Amino acid sequence: MPTPSSFSNKLPTPNTNVSLSSFFSDLSDSLGSLGYLFFVRYVFLDKLPATDDGRSLATLLDIVMIKYQINMNDSEKDEEPHQEMMYLPRHQVAAGVVDMISHIMERYFTRTTATAYVDAQSEAAMRTAIEFGPKVWADARDYDSWCQIGMVGSFAHNGYFGLGREEDWACHAIEHEISGWNEAITHGMGLSVVIPAWMRYVSERTPARLAQFARNVFGIVEADDAEAAKKGIEALVAFYKSLGMPTRMGELGADECPVESLARHCCRRGPVGRLLPLEASDVEAILKNLSLIHISEPTRRSY
Numbered sequence: 001m002p003t004p005s006s007f008s009n010k011l012p013t014p015n016t017n018v019s020l021s022s023f024f025s026d027l028s029d030s031l032g033s034l035g036y037l038f039f040v041r042y043v044f045l046d047k048l049p050a051t052d053d054g055r056s057l058a059t060l061l062d063i064v065m066i067k068y069q070i071n072m073n074d075s076e077k078d079e080e081p082h083q084e085m086m087y088l089p090r091h092q093v094a095a096g097v098v099d100m101i102s103h104i105m106e107r108y109f110t111r112t113t114a115t116a117y118v119d120a121q122s123e124a125a126m127r128t129a130i131e132f133g134p135k136v137w138a139d140a141r142d143y144d145s146w147c148q149i150g151m152v153g154s155f156a157h158n159g160y161f162g163l164g165r166e167e168d169w170a171c172h173a174i175e176h177e178i179s180g181w182n183e184a185i186t187h188g189m190g191l192s193v194v195i196p197a198w199m200r201y202v203s204e205r206t207p208a209r210l211a212q213f214a215r216n217v218f219g220i221v222e223a224d225d226a227e228a229a230k231k232g233i234e235a236l237v238a239f240y241k242s243l244g245m246p247t248r249m250g251e252l253g254a255d256e257c258p259v260e261s262l263a264r265h266c267c268r269r270g271p272v273g274r275l276l277p278l279e280a281s282d283v284e285a286i287l288k289n290l291s292l293i294h295i296s297e298p299t300r301r302s303y
Helices: 002-008 021-035 090-110 118-136 143-156 170-181 187-202 205-219 225-242 259-266 280-290
Strands: none
Touching: 002 280, 090 118, 090 143, 090 170, 090 187, 118 205, 170 187, 170 259, 170 280, 187 205, 187 225, 187 280, 205 225, 259 280
């Protein structure tokens, strides 16, 4: 089985002054006719420097690789690709699945209307990750399931699901404060705590969008939007727990985080999020409720 170092001489050196497109163009040239297919890893470890468009190469390229070895000169092609895989710890696999779904959510939860096509594409991708994420978590050698997760991950991070609409990104802004305060907290694990609490907080004000998510992603059958949204959040929490992901601050070891200062820093340039713009007081309320054992009824601001 190959080791990470066995690939090092084939990869271009990351450069903080180049764009992602330039990097992957160089990558393609370096790999040549072997036709490597990389299944991206979405775990925020910052092993590699951030690029000029604000993404870390660590979220795009590391460890999980599947190599198709293709001899383009053969007249008879082997229908079964040669597979060589490397594996992540299970909690990193789960955190990666959570993060790639969250990148879709941050674009899906929007106030922009007339987005039916991209909505349907987003919902299909989330359903796929929810179906196959637990399979790769349970069996890292499940090649076919990795293929599905790899496709979801690739599109989750390339901006496709944000076409034609404004994006939210409140959950990422809040989680970055938590893992910035304590760098031992894995990004995806922080998100599995933040996202359900954020959903509960905004669902009273914007139940229709959360209800659409519940019905079209988790198959919730419920006519009332508020009730559908609630059941969808419960289904999402159950999914996170099925991957062994935390859903409370205590499970992150972050009960003592300074919520007031984190909330102020989160909103230092103004409100975060677009579906429901959040002031520092909103972020503080969400963070405080993350510490509770039962967080189904978070504190909400008055309107």
